[in-house]
Amino acid sequence: MTVMMMMMIAFLHLLLFSLISVCSGNSPQLNDDVLGLIVFKSDLHDPFSYLESWNEDDNSPCSWNFIQCNQATGRVSHVSLDGLGLSGKIAGKGLQKLQSLKVLSLSGNNFTGTISPELALIPTLQTLNLSHNSLSGRIPTSFTSITSLRFLDVSDNFLSGPIPDDFFQPNSVSGLRFLSLSKNSFEGPVPSTLSRCTSLNYLNLSDNHFSGNLIFFGGIWLLTRLRTLDLSHNSFSGPVPRGVSAIHNLKVLDLQENRFSGSIPYDIGLCPHLNRLDFSDNLFTGSLPPTLNRLNSLTFLSLSNNVFAGDLPQWIGNMSSLRHLDLSSNGFTGVLPSSMGDMKSLVHLSLGDNKVTGNIPESLFDLGLGQIDLSKNEFIGAIPSGSSKLFETLQFLDLSRNKLTGNIPEEIGLFSKLMHLNLSWNNLQSRIPPELGFFQNLSVLDLRNTALYGSIPGDICDSGSLGILQLDGNSLTGPIPQDIGNCSSLYLLSLSHNNLNGSIPKSISMLEKLKILKLEFNKLSGEIPQELGKLENLLAVNISYNRLTGRLPGGSIFQNLDQSALEGNLGICSPLLKGPCKMNVPKPLVLNPYAYGNQMDGHNKHSSRISRNFGHHKFLSVSAIVAISAAIVIAVGVIVISLVNVSVRRRLRFIDNALESMCSSSSRSGSLTMGKLILFDCNAASSSPDWTTLTSPPESLLNKANEIGVGIFGAVYKASLGMGGKERVVDVAIKKLVTSNIIQYPQDFDREVRILGKARHPNLIALKGYYWTPQLQLLVSEYAPNGNLQSRLHQRPPINSSSTHHGQRQLQPPLSWATRFKIVLGTAKGLAHLHHSCRPPIIHYNIKPSNILLDENFNPKISDFGLARLLKKLDKHVMSSRFQRALGYVAPELACQSLRVNEKCDIYGFGVLILELVTGRRPVEYGEDNVVILSEHVRVLLEQGNLLECVDPSMEEYPEDEVLPVLKLALVCTSQIPSSRPSMAEVVQILQVIKTPIPQRMEIF
Known part of the structure; x- marks a missing residue:
C-alpha cells in the first residue's frame, strides 16, 4: 500500500511538472523580467508611489503600471515612465535582463549620474528616450553599437565633452532615424562619422557648444533622408557650404544664433519640401538669393539680426505660402514691394530696424495679419486704413520711428483684437481718435512725439485693459479727463511735455496698479490730490514744471521725491524748494522731519513724545528736532553696532581657526x-x-x-x-x-x-x-578671474605683481560709471532669474559685494545663491551669520521676524549694493564720534537737494541723468517697509529704461 501511494505521488509530481512545462515554458524568462525591473526599481526614489504595483512576488510584470508586453511571447517590450517625478540612478544591470525590450522611455524625471553603458546590452532596443533629466558625464560610445536602435533622445541633461570622431560605428548606426543631443554642454566639432547614419530623419544638436566650420564637414549634406536639421544656439562659424540641396526631403533647417557668415547658399531654393528656415542671429551678408522664390512650401522664414543689404526683392511677394516673415535688424533698403499684398497666408511680418522707404502699400493692410512691425525705417505718407479682414486679426502694430504723416485713421478703432499699438516718433499731426476707447484688449498705447493736438478722449480707457499709456511730447490741451480712473490696469501713465491744464484728477488714486506717473512740463494747476498718497505701488513720479501748489500727499513715493521731480511749480510746499509755499486754505505749516525718509514706528513715537513734552513750553524748529532725533539714533546705533562688532570679531576668529584646523587635519x-x-x-x-x-x-x-x-x-x-x-x-x-x-x-x-x-x-x-x-x-x-566686487571697489588690487611705478606697484584704475551700471543691471537680472524663473523661488539671503564676482569683461556673476538649501536647519546658522557678516545689507524686517521672509530681503541688500557702487563708500562707516549709515546719509542728501554730492569722486565723468535715477531707485529698494520695495523684475525694467539713450528714454524719475 505504501509503495503504491509513493508511486502515485511521484506520478502526480511528474504530471504537474509536465503541465507547467507545457503551459508555461517561458517562466524562467518571465522571472528574469520581474527580477530585472525590481533591481531597476531598487535604485529609484518614487515620491508619488507610481510604481507601487511592481511586486517582486508576481510571476509576470505584464499587469504592472507603465509596462507593456509582447502578447505572443509574454516578454516585456515597453517601459514608459515619462514625467513621474522619479529620481536616482538608472541601473543598467537590471534593465539588461529585459532581453525583448524595444522601448525604454524615462524622460521628464530627475535621474542623475552617468548613463550606464550596460543599456547597450539590450539587443532588441529600438527606442531610448532619456531626455529632460539631470544626467551628467559623456554619452556612452556603446550606444551606437545597438544595431536595432532607431530613436535616441538624450536632450536637456548635463551631458558634456566632445563627441569622439569614431562615435558612429560602421554597420551599426545605419538604421538610426532620430537623434537629439540638444540642450546639453557638448563641445567641439561634429563627428565626421555622423555621415554613416544614412537613415537619419531627425537631427537636433541645438543649445550646445559645438563649433567648427561646416566647410570641413560636408558629411551633413550626405544625410539625404534628413527632414529636420537643427544646429541652432551653438558656436559654428564660417560660411554655409553649398550642397544643402542634396537633402531633398529637408523640411526644417534651423541655424539660428551661431557665427555663420558669408552669403546664403544659392542652392537653398532647391529643397522643394522646406517649410521652416531660420538663419537669424548670425553674420550673414549680401543679398537674398532669388532661388528662395522657389520654396513653395515655406511657411516660416527668419533672417533677422544679420548684415543683409540691398533692396527688398520684388519676388518676395510671390512666396504665397509664408505665414511668418522676419527680416528685421538688417540693412535692407528700397521700397516695400507692392506684391507683398499677394501673400494671403502671412500672419507675422517684421521688417523693423532697416532702411526701407516709400509708402506702406495699402494692399499690405488688406491681409489677415496678426502682427506688423515696420518700426525704425524711413516710411513716408499716411497710415493705410486697413480692411475688414485685418480688423478681425491684427493684435500687434508697431509703425514707430518713421516719417509717417497724416491723420490717425478713424478705422483704427475697428481693430477689435488689437493689444499693442505704437505710432510714436512720427509726424501725424492728428487728434487722438475717440475710437481708441473701443479697444477691448489694448494693453499698450504709445503715441509719443507724433505731433498730436486736441484733448485726451475721456473714454480712452473704457476697455479697462490698458496697462501702458504714453502720450509725451505732443501738443495736447485741456484737462486730464476724470475718466482716467477707469484705467484699472494702468501701471504706466506718461503725459509729459504737453499743454495740459486744470487740476490733477483725484480719480488717478483709483489706479491701484500704477507704478510710474509722468506729468512734467504741462500747465497743471491747483493742489495735488492727497488721495494719491494711497497708491502703494507707485515707484516714480515727476510733476515738475507745472503750476501746482500746496502740500505733497502723505505716504507713498511723494515724500521721497527730490528737487528735480518738483521744481518749476508755483508753490509746492517742500523743504527742497526755495520758492513760496501756497496753500488754498490758510493754516500753520507743520513739517514732520521724518516724512522725507524711511520711517520706523519707534521714530514716530519718539517725535510724538518730544512734541508732548515741549508743546506747552516752547516750539522747536525743524532743524532742532532733526538734531535731537539724530543724536539719539546715533547714540543707540553706536551701542548696538559696537556689540555686534565684538560678536563679529569673535565669529571671524572662530571660523578662521576652525577652517585652518580642518584643512590641516584633512591633510594629515x-x-x-x-x-x-x-x-x-x-x-x-x-x-x-x-x-x-x-x-x-x-x-x-x-x-x-x-x-x-x-x-x-x-x-x-x-x-x-x-x-x-x-x-x-x-x-x-x-x-x-x-x-x-x-x-x-x-x-x-x-x-x-x-x-x-x-x-x-x-x-x-x-x-x-x-x-x-x-x-x-x-x-x-x-x-571669475576679476575677483569680487568688494575687492575691486574698495581695495583696488595691483594690476600684477611685477608692475611698478617709481618703485611702487600700479593699482587697478577705479571702476568707470559704464562698468558700475553694467554690474548693477547684471546683478539685477541674475536676482530676477532666481526670484521669478526658479520654482520655487531661490532667495539669496546674503546680497553684498563680496558675493558679486566679476568675469574677464567685468560682467557680474552672483555666487553663493541657494546654499541655504544645503542646511538641515535655516534659522540659527544662517540668521546669526548673516547679521554678523552682512552688517548694513540686512533688511530691517529680519530683526523683527525670525524666518518669515521673502524675496524683498534680497531687494533691500541689492539697494544697499547700488548705493555702495555709486558712492564708493561702505554701508556702515565708523568715525571717532559717530556712525554713518550709508542709506540714511544718501536719503538726507536727497532731502536737501544735494544728491550728487555723494557720488564717488574717483569717477571723473558720469551722466547725471543716469546716476540720479539709479540712486533714487536704490532708496526705493531700501525702504523700511518690504511691500514698498519693487520686485526684481520691476527693478530690471526700470534700469533698462534708465539706460535707454535720449531721446528714446522715458524720464521716469
Missing part, C-alpha cells in the same frame, strides 16, 4: 571615506586622479596658498581641472563647506546641489559639480 589624516568628484557640465575626466582614487583631495588644492576667500558657508580655493586630457586645463573655484549643519545624507545632498546646478543664467556663477564624503563636502563652480 587618511581616515576619510572615499569620495568621488561629480561634474555636471564639464568633461567627466579630471586631470588629477587623486579626486577619484585617493581618500581625500590633494593637499595642494586646499591649503592657504590657494585660498581666495572665506564666506559664511566656508573657504574658497582656486584650482585647475583637466578637461578632456592634459591639453585643456580649466580654472575652477572650490568651496569647502563648513560641515556644521550641512546635509549629511549623500542622496539629499546630491538632489539639492543638482537643483542649484540647474539655475543657469549669464549673471549667476555656474555650479559645475561637487565632491562628497561624510567628513568633507566641496562645491565646484565657475571661476
Whole structure:
C-alpha cells in the first residue's frame, strides 16, 4: 500500500511538472523580467508611489503600471515612465535582463549620474528616450553599437565633452532615424562619422557648444533622408557650404544664433519640401538669393539680426505660402514691394530696424495679419486704413520711428483684437481718435512725439485693459479727463511735455496698479490730490514744471521725491524748494522731519513724545528736532553696532581657526571615506586622479596658498581641472563647506546641489559639480578671474605683481560709471532669474559685494545663491551669520521676524549694493564720534537737494541723468517697509529704461 501511494505521488509530481512545462515554458524568462525591473526599481526614489504595483512576488510584470508586453511571447517590450517625478540612478544591470525590450522611455524625471553603458546590452532596443533629466558625464560610445536602435533622445541633461570622431560605428548606426543631443554642454566639432547614419530623419544638436566650420564637414549634406536639421544656439562659424540641396526631403533647417557668415547658399531654393528656415542671429551678408522664390512650401522664414543689404526683392511677394516673415535688424533698403499684398497666408511680418522707404502699400493692410512691425525705417505718407479682414486679426502694430504723416485713421478703432499699438516718433499731426476707447484688449498705447493736438478722449480707457499709456511730447490741451480712473490696469501713465491744464484728477488714486506717473512740463494747476498718497505701488513720479501748489500727499513715493521731480511749480510746499509755499486754505505749516525718509514706528513715537513734552513750553524748529532725533539714533546705533562688532570679531576668529584646523587635519589624516568628484557640465575626466582614487583631495588644492576667500558657508580655493586630457586645463573655484549643519545624507545632498546646478543664467556663477564624503563636502563652480566686487571697489588690487611705478606697484584704475551700471543691471537680472524663473523661488539671503564676482569683461556673476538649501536647519546658522557678516545689507524686517521672509530681503541688500557702487563708500562707516549709515546719509542728501554730492569722486565723468535715477531707485529698494520695495523684475525694467539713450528714454524719475 505504501509503495503504491509513493508511486502515485511521484506520478502526480511528474504530471504537474509536465503541465507547467507545457503551459508555461517561458517562466524562467518571465522571472528574469520581474527580477530585472525590481533591481531597476531598487535604485529609484518614487515620491508619488507610481510604481507601487511592481511586486517582486508576481510571476509576470505584464499587469504592472507603465509596462507593456509582447502578447505572443509574454516578454516585456515597453517601459514608459515619462514625467513621474522619479529620481536616482538608472541601473543598467537590471534593465539588461529585459532581453525583448524595444522601448525604454524615462524622460521628464530627475535621474542623475552617468548613463550606464550596460543599456547597450539590450539587443532588441529600438527606442531610448532619456531626455529632460539631470544626467551628467559623456554619452556612452556603446550606444551606437545597438544595431536595432532607431530613436535616441538624450536632450536637456548635463551631458558634456566632445563627441569622439569614431562615435558612429560602421554597420551599426545605419538604421538610426532620430537623434537629439540638444540642450546639453557638448563641445567641439561634429563627428565626421555622423555621415554613416544614412537613415537619419531627425537631427537636433541645438543649445550646445559645438563649433567648427561646416566647410570641413560636408558629411551633413550626405544625410539625404534628413527632414529636420537643427544646429541652432551653438558656436559654428564660417560660411554655409553649398550642397544643402542634396537633402531633398529637408523640411526644417534651423541655424539660428551661431557665427555663420558669408552669403546664403544659392542652392537653398532647391529643397522643394522646406517649410521652416531660420538663419537669424548670425553674420550673414549680401543679398537674398532669388532661388528662395522657389520654396513653395515655406511657411516660416527668419533672417533677422544679420548684415543683409540691398533692396527688398520684388519676388518676395510671390512666396504665397509664408505665414511668418522676419527680416528685421538688417540693412535692407528700397521700397516695400507692392506684391507683398499677394501673400494671403502671412500672419507675422517684421521688417523693423532697416532702411526701407516709400509708402506702406495699402494692399499690405488688406491681409489677415496678426502682427506688423515696420518700426525704425524711413516710411513716408499716411497710415493705410486697413480692411475688414485685418480688423478681425491684427493684435500687434508697431509703425514707430518713421516719417509717417497724416491723420490717425478713424478705422483704427475697428481693430477689435488689437493689444499693442505704437505710432510714436512720427509726424501725424492728428487728434487722438475717440475710437481708441473701443479697444477691448489694448494693453499698450504709445503715441509719443507724433505731433498730436486736441484733448485726451475721456473714454480712452473704457476697455479697462490698458496697462501702458504714453502720450509725451505732443501738443495736447485741456484737462486730464476724470475718466482716467477707469484705467484699472494702468501701471504706466506718461503725459509729459504737453499743454495740459486744470487740476490733477483725484480719480488717478483709483489706479491701484500704477507704478510710474509722468506729468512734467504741462500747465497743471491747483493742489495735488492727497488721495494719491494711497497708491502703494507707485515707484516714480515727476510733476515738475507745472503750476501746482500746496502740500505733497502723505505716504507713498511723494515724500521721497527730490528737487528735480518738483521744481518749476508755483508753490509746492517742500523743504527742497526755495520758492513760496501756497496753500488754498490758510493754516500753520507743520513739517514732520521724518516724512522725507524711511520711517520706523519707534521714530514716530519718539517725535510724538518730544512734541508732548515741549508743546506747552516752547516750539522747536525743524532743524532742532532733526538734531535731537539724530543724536539719539546715533547714540543707540553706536551701542548696538559696537556689540555686534565684538560678536563679529569673535565669529571671524572662530571660523578662521576652525577652517585652518580642518584643512590641516584633512591633510594629515587618511581616515576619510572615499569620495568621488561629480561634474555636471564639464568633461567627466579630471586631470588629477587623486579626486577619484585617493581618500581625500590633494593637499595642494586646499591649503592657504590657494585660498581666495572665506564666506559664511566656508573657504574658497582656486584650482585647475583637466578637461578632456592634459591639453585643456580649466580654472575652477572650490568651496569647502563648513560641515556644521550641512546635509549629511549623500542622496539629499546630491538632489539639492543638482537643483542649484540647474539655475543657469549669464549673471549667476555656474555650479559645475561637487565632491562628497561624510567628513568633507566641496562645491565646484565657475571661476571669475576679476575677483569680487568688494575687492575691486574698495581695495583696488595691483594690476600684477611685477608692475611698478617709481618703485611702487600700479593699482587697478577705479571702476568707470559704464562698468558700475553694467554690474548693477547684471546683478539685477541674475536676482530676477532666481526670484521669478526658479520654482520655487531661490532667495539669496546674503546680497553684498563680496558675493558679486566679476568675469574677464567685468560682467557680474552672483555666487553663493541657494546654499541655504544645503542646511538641515535655516534659522540659527544662517540668521546669526548673516547679521554678523552682512552688517548694513540686512533688511530691517529680519530683526523683527525670525524666518518669515521673502524675496524683498534680497531687494533691500541689492539697494544697499547700488548705493555702495555709486558712492564708493561702505554701508556702515565708523568715525571717532559717530556712525554713518550709508542709506540714511544718501536719503538726507536727497532731502536737501544735494544728491550728487555723494557720488564717488574717483569717477571723473558720469551722466547725471543716469546716476540720479539709479540712486533714487536704490532708496526705493531700501525702504523700511518690504511691500514698498519693487520686485526684481520691476527693478530690471526700470534700469533698462534708465539706460535707454535720449531721446528714446522715458524720464521716469
